[in-house]
Amino acid sequence: xxAATAWIIEQPVPYAEGVxxxxxxxxxxxxxxxxxxxxxxxxxxxITLGSRGRxxxxxxxxxxxxxxxxxxxxxxRGGDVTYHGPGQLVMYPIVKLGDREADAHGxxxxxxxxxxxxxxxxxxKAYRREGMTGAWTDQGKVTSIGVRLRRWVTYHGLxxxxxxxxxxxxxxxxxxxxxxxxxxLKGLLGDGYPDxxxxxxxxxxxxxxxxxxxxxxxxRR
Numbered sequence: 001x002x003a004a005t006a007w008i009i010e011q012p013v014p015y016a017e018g019v020x021x022x023x024x025x026x027x028x029x030x031x032x033x034x035x036x037x038x039x040x041x042x043x044x045x046x047i048t049l050g051s052r053g054r055x056x057x058x059x060x061x062x063x064x065x066x067x068x069x070x071x072x073x074x075x076x077r078g079g080d081v082t083y084h085g086p087g088q089l090v091m092y093p094i095v096k097l098g099d100r101e102a103d104a105h106g107x108x109x110x111x112x113x114x115x116x117x118x119x120x121x122x123x124x125k126a127y128r129r130e131g132m133t134g135a136w137t138d139q140g141k142v143t144s145i146g147v148r149l150r151r152w153v154t155y156h157g158l159x160x161x162x163x164x165x166x167x168x169x170x171x172x173x174x175x176x177x178x179x180x181x182x183x184x185l186k187g188l189l190g191d192g193y194p195d196x197x198x199x200x201x202x203x204x205x206x207x208x209x210x211x212x213x214x215x216x217x218x219x220r221r
Contacts, residue, residue, distance in 0.1 A: 003216035004036040005048045006204055009116040012086045015046040015073050025094040033057050038215055041070045042199050043084035046071040047172055049081035057173040077156035079146030080176035087125045087164035089196055092157040104149055111158050114206045115143040121202045124188055139188060140181030162196045
């Protein structure tokens with residue numbers, strides 16, 4: 001199995017800074033000067049519009065968002081509109097897909113499986129929904145996924161709500177799905193929910209097993 005590098009960023013990252021870092025890593029991976037790298041981080045409060053994002057799914061104006069300390073960014077990822085904030089674990093794999101896995105749909109399924117197995121570790125029953133992307137529970141959606149590929153190198157990825165302030169989602173129609181609830185591990189498990197670092201360690205293990213890439217190096221910032 002090919003080894004990968006895990007890069008753990010321990011302070012919330014502005015969205016634009018996270019995208020710029022991914023762009024550099026993608027270029028290096030395409031050039032063959034860097035290994036597969038997986039970023040684990042949190043973002044400062046931000047709403048992102050994916051390639052199918054529609055501004056009518058924003059329920060607040062930009063000045064209203066700014067007053068709440070929430071940035072707004074267009075994103076090159078797939079998908080619609082979502083919210084990121086502290087307390088939400090984000091995983092960005094910059095991975096070159098091999099001959100046997102060069103399939104965007106299969107890669108999306110792998111990300112969903114990583115989320116579902118991570119949640120299962122903490123006793124949460126999560127599942128897919130036909131025709132949609134992400135991971136759901138009976139109490140609401142807990143994981144959002146949006147990716148992009150460039151010359152078969154992946155970037156963007158998934159977000160899993162650990163103890164994020166869910167009121168951030170009140171500013172949008174999450175993923176363009178009217179009437180859908182959003183939840184978190186804290187909302188599902190109460191005071192016994194695991195902290196973000198514990199969830200991250202489980203997600204790293206699941207990524208290695210499902211994507212066949214053990215982490216040889218772990219960097220921290």
